[in-house]
Amino acid sequence: MTSTTTTKGVLSPRKKKASLPWSGLMFWIIIAIWMIPVAWLVLMSIRPSADILAGLEIIPSRITFDGYITFLSKDIWYGAYLNSLTYSTLNTVMSVTVALPAAYAFSRFSFAGDKHLFFWLLTNRMAPAAVFLLPFFNMYKAVGLFDTNLGVAIAHMLFNVPLAVWILEGFISGIPREVDETAAIDGYSLPRFFIKIFLPMIRSGIGVTAFFCFMFSWVELLIARTITSTEAKPISAAMTRTVTSGGLDWTLLSTAGVMTILPGILAIWFVRKYIAKGFALGRV
Amino acid sequence: MANVIFKNASRVYTPGAKPAVSELNLTVNDGEFLVLVGPSGCGKSTTLRMLAGLEPVDGGSIFIGDRDITGVAPKDRDIAMVFQNYALYPHMTVAANMGFALQIAGVAKDEIRRRVQDAAKLLDLEEYLERKPKALSGGQRQRVAMGRAIVREPQVFLMDEPLSNLDAKLRVQTRTQIAALQRRLGVTTVYVTHDQVEAMTMGDRVAVLKDGFLQQVDTPRNLYENPANAFVAGFIGSPAMNLLEGTVTDGGVVIGGFKVPVEKGTNGSKIIVGMRPEHMDMSSQGIEVKVNLVEELGSDAYVHGTIADASAKDITVRIASNSGVKLGDKIFVKPNRVLVFDSDAEGRRLN
Numbered sequence: 001m002t003s004t005t006t007t008k009g010v011l012s013p014r015k016k017k018a019s020l021p022w023s024g025l026m027f028w029i030i031i032a033i034w035m036i037p038v039a040w041l042v043l044m045s046i047r048p049s050a051d052i053l054a055g056l057e058i059i060p061s062r063i064t065f066d067g068y069i070t071f072l073s074k075d076i077w078y079g080a081y082l083n084s085l086t087y088s089t090l091n092t093v094m095s096v097t098v099a100l101p102a103a104y105a106f107s108r109f110s111f112a113g114d115k116h117l118f119f120w121l122l123t124n125r126m127a128p129a130a131v132f133l134l135p136f137f138n139m140y141k142a143v144g145l146f147d148t149n150l151g152v153a154i155a156h157m158l159f160n161v162p163l164a165v166w167i168l169e170g171f172i173s174g175i176p177r178e179v180d181e182t183a184a185i186d187g188y189s190l191p192r193f194f195i196k197i198f199l200p201m202i203r204s205g206i207g208v209t210a211f212f213c214f215m216f217s218w219v220e221l222l223i224a225r226t227i228t229s230t231e232a233k234p235i236s237a238a239m240t241r242t243v244t245s246g247g248l249d250w251t252l253l254s255t256a257g258v259m260t261i262l263p264g265i266l267a268i269w270f271v272r273k274y275i276a277k278g279f280a281l282g283r284v
Numbered sequence: 285m286a287n288v289i290f291k292n293a294s295r296v297y298t299p300g301a302k303p304a305v306s307e308l309n310l311t312v313n314d315g316e317f318l319v320l321v322g323p324s325g326c327g328k329s330t331t332l333r334m335l336a337g338l339e340p341v342d343g344g345s346i347f348i349g350d351r352d353i354t355g356v357a358p359k360d361r362d363i364a365m366v367f368q369n370y371a372l373y374p375h376m377t378v379a380a381n382m383g384f385a386l387q388i389a390g391v392a393k394d395e396i397r398r399r400v401q402d403a404a405k406l407l408d409l410e411e412y413l414e415r416k417p418k419a420l421s422g423g424q425r426q427r428v429a430m431g432r433a434i435v436r437e438p439q440v441f442l443m444d445e446p447l448s449n450l451d452a453k454l455r456v457q458t459r460t461q462i463a464a465l466q467r468r469l470g471v472t473t474v475y476v477t478h479d480q481v482e483a484m485t486m487g488d489r490v491a492v493l494k495d496g497f498l499q500q501v502d503t504p505r506n507l508y509e510n511p512a513n514a515f516v517a518g519f520i521g522s523p524a525m526n527l528l529e530g531t532v533t534d535g536g537v538v539i540g541g542f543k544v545p546v547e548k549g550t551n552g553s554k555i556i557v558g559m560r561p562e563h564m565d566m567s568s569q570g571i572e573v574k575v576n577l578v579e580e581l582g583s584d585a586y587v588h589g590t591i592a593d594a595s596a597k598d599i600t601v602r603i604a605s606n607s608g609v610k611l612g613d614k615i616f617v618k619p620n621r622v623l624v625f626d627s628d629a630e631g632r633r634l635n
Contacts, residue, residue, distance in 0.1 A: 178371035181338050182432075186385035187359035200375045 038261065044254035052250045067255030077252075080238035081259060083149055087224070087232065088217040088263075091153035091160060095213045096206060098157070099164030104194070106165065107172040108180065118169075121162035129222045132158060140227050147231045152224050153217070160213040167212065171205025172198075207274035211267050218263060235260055286439040286472060288312040288335065292344030295330050304330045306496040307344065312440075315470045317463065318501075319487035321477055322519070327496040328476045329444055335474060336365050336442050348439055364433035365442040368449060370425050372417040372432075379404075379413040382431045396435075403431040406465070423454045430462070434469070441466070441473040447482065459486060480520055484508070492516050514631030517558045517623060523586060523600045526559045529627055540571035540591040542616075548624045548634040556631060558623035561586060561600040566607065570618035573599055578609055587615065 020026070044052055045067050047060045071077045105111075106118050136155050137146070145151035179201070183193040199206070225237040239256050268275075288311070295305040305327040312318045320328040333339035335346055337358035345354040353361050364385075372381050382403060383396045391399075404410045407427040417425055426446060433441055446462070447455045463486045466473050477483055483490045484504040491501040492515070500512040504520075511517035517525045530537035532549040537557050549555045564571075572592035579586040587601045587609060601617050609615055624634040 176367075176369050176371055178367040178369055179373070181336075181358075182365065182367065182371040184338065185336060185358045185361075185363065185365050187388045197373055201373070 041254050041257050041261075045251060045258045047251065049248075049250040052254075064251065067249075067251040070252050071255045071259060076238060077235075077256065080233050080235045081256075083228075083232050084218060084224075084235040084260075085263065087149040087152040087156070087234070088214050090149060091156045091217040092210050092213040094153060095157050095160040095164045096168075096210055099161050099168055099209065100194075100199075100206075102161075103165045103168035103172050104198075106169050108177065118165075121165055124162045125159055129159075129220070133223065133226050136223065136227050146227060147229045149232045151227055152232060152234070155223050155227060156217040156220060159220075160216055163216065164209045164213055167209045168202070168205055171202045171208075175201055204274040204277045207271045208277075211271045211275065214267055215264060218260075286349030287314045287316075288440055288472060288474065289347040290331070290335075290344070291347070293331075293334060293341055293346055294343035295327070295334055295339055296342045303342075303496050305334065308498055310491060310498060310501060312472055312474055315472055317466050317473045317475065317486060317488045319475045319477060319483040319490045320493060321480055321483035321490055322493035322499075324478060325495075326493040328478075328493050330496075331493070332365075332442050332444055332474060332476045335361075335440070336363060337361055362439045363442055364436045364438040364440075365444065366429045366433050366446045368445040370417075370429040370446075370449075372425060372428055374417050377414050377416055378409060378420070378428050378431075381417065381428055382435050385432065385436050399435045399437070400431075403434045406434065407431050422450055423458060426450060426458060430465070439472065441471050441475075443473065443475045445477055446475075447477070448479075455482075462486065481522060484520065490520075492519060494519075510633075511558075511623070512633055514556050514558065514625040514633075517625065517633075521560060523561050525623075526561065526599050527625070528557050528559075528591075528595075528597055528599075529554065530557055531555075538593075539595075540573065540593045542569070542571045542618070544571070544619060544622055546622060546624045546635070554627040555634065556625040556627050558625060559619040560621070561602040563621040564601045564617040564619050566601075566603055566609075567616050567618040570616040571599070573601065573615050573617055575609055575611055575613045575615060578611065580605060585609075589615075 043060060046063050046065065047057075048062055048064050048066070051057065051060065051062055071081075106114060132155075140146040140151050140155075145154065175198070179197070180193065183197055188197070219236070221234070221236045221240075224234040225240075228234065228237065235256065239253060239260070290308045290310040293305065293308045294303050296303045308331060310318075320331055322328050330339055334341050337353070337356065341354050345352055347353065348361060348363070373384065376384065379400050382400045386396045386399065400413070401410075404413055407430060409424065409427055409431060412420060412424060412428075417428065420428065426449070429446065443462075447458055450458060459482060475486065484507075487504060489501055489503055490507055492499040492507065494515050500507060500516045502510075507516060507520045511520060514527055518527055528537075528539055530539060530544075532546060532551055532553050532555055534543075534551065535547065536543035536545045537555065538544075539557065544557055544559075546555065546557065573587065573589040574592050575587050575589045577588040579588065582605060585603050585605045585607070587603055589599055589601070590596050591599050592614065601615075603609060603615075622635075626632045626634060
């Protein structure tokens with residue numbers, strides 16, 4: 001290899017891969033194919049139900065925002081939406097808060113059974129969610145957590161804490177132990193070091209972890225629906241209960257679908273940089 | 285400023301197992317640059333970490349000055365440590381990295397700024413103070429790590445292989461800088477390295493460790509001239525001393541058809557003969573060596589060969605650069621200085 005190509009390679013590692021002349025076009029074609037269902041959903045949400053059922057129509061002939069108006073004005077819809085947002089956020093905060101010290105301990109200390117315990121965490125994700133329905137239902141009835149957002153958030157921690165510990169442990173182990181030791185010599189207590197130095201250093205890991213916790217909690221239907229009735233009903237449950245005597249309201253249902261995708265898009269937008277970093281650094 | 289004293293200090297990782305550091309007795313004088321050197325796993329880093337308080341002391345005690353710091357928390361020991369990977373805080377600027385320890389100690393803002401400025405000036409880091417470590421070269425990061433130690437104005441500097449992450453040229457440069465800086469600041473320094481050249485060039489005194497035991501502490505010159513045992517003799521000096529086992533017969537050991545005179549060792553006893561490559565001369569008669577490789581250094585040359593006898597041991601000899609010796613030649617060398625060691629595991633020096 002000549003020296004010029006080497007320098008080029010260092011400057012832009014991407015160049016090393018051969019790039020096809022029509023790769024840009026291919027990218028857009030693939031994106032377009034993937035986007036068809038989403039675009040279809042968006043189009044459905046702004047068309048009257050009658051038109052949707054009438055037949056295939058690429059460009060909508062009539063546009064209506066009734067779906068969105070109903071969604072945002074009817075308590076049963078926006079209430080369920082807020083419920084889902086509330087317990088997902090609550091769950092994310094609690095899962096990450098609990099998982100951080102745990103992941104730190106797994107990364108930095110050796111204690112009896114640490115490796116087994118670390119693996120055991122994963123086994124929590126091996127059983128289908130349905131297995132835990134009855135225990136949760138029964139327990140929650142007994143302690144008064146039934147039909148509360150906090151209850152759903154706690155139930156989802158069963159899946160999200162192990163996931164969070166695994167992801168965070170990867171990031172934490174990427175930070176040399178000497179940083180901890182330097183801080184100890186500098187005079188930091190463990191909690192203070194954790195907050196002032198450690199958290200900023202693994203913030204991309206926290207971002208990635210929070211994203212995954214939020215999304216898992218957001219899309220989970222089975223547990224959320226079983227342990228709630230009216231007060232904390234999640235949006236996905238509301239969507240499955242739209243069959244009325246008047247038939248399905250297609251527009252409204254599509255609107256709910258669009259609204260449900262939104263948080264995911266927002267979350268991805270905020271952590272997209274971290275996700276890429278997370279793939280490179282940690283255990284995503 | 286203070287001295288450091290290890291009194292029978294031991295560290296045992298797993299109870300019942302061989303100690304990582306065994307009953308270490310060592311005094312580092314006030315303002316001295318002491319280098320701990322040895323092969324990997326010899327306990328040099330453990331020793332340093334015990335002094336830092338990052339590793340508990342399982343037996344004996346450690347003093348800084350008059351103060352017994354054996355059970356004291358790292359932050360209360362008045363030390364500063366530089367690690368091999370520098371352990372800089374990546375999300376803080378160079379200035380913040382250097383001043384952080386002072387901030388936690390409650391030093392006034394002006395005072396912190398002054399000390400950071402002074403250290404930056406000393407280390408030629410002034411223009412980088414507002415940068416993040418990411419934007420610095422390896423050598424600059426290393427200097428930031430040094431600066432972080434300096435601003436604390438501690439009683440003792442601890443350095444754990446701080447040059448190992450630098451490339452060869454920079455390492456030699458930084459080596460002299462650190463040594464000069466330490467002399468200027470006059471702070472007692474304990475420095476760990478596995479590189480004997482670093483140890484010899486930087487230390488006021490060098491402590492050689494092996495398998496958790498202190499082998500010898502002395503000035504670089506004395507370690508070279510008067511190694512206490514075969515291990516130190518082989519470890520210090522580059523290229524390494526030739527250590528050849530043999531049996532004493534009539535006041536000498538026959539190597540390569542030549543009787544090397546040794547004044548110690550009774551007839552028939554096994555000993556180790558130590559001869560440095562630079563303490564041998566080419567001659568018309570002497571140890572017969574078959575030349576395998578000539579390493580031309582310009583100023584002189586090293587002959588790597590095998591001894592022409594039944595043992596066929598490897599030997600290295602320094603010769604003049606214009607001698608014309610080449611691969612496959614047979615040469616004769618005569619040692620002008622011979623060290624004699626016991627042939628047992630301890631390898632104690634006999635002469």
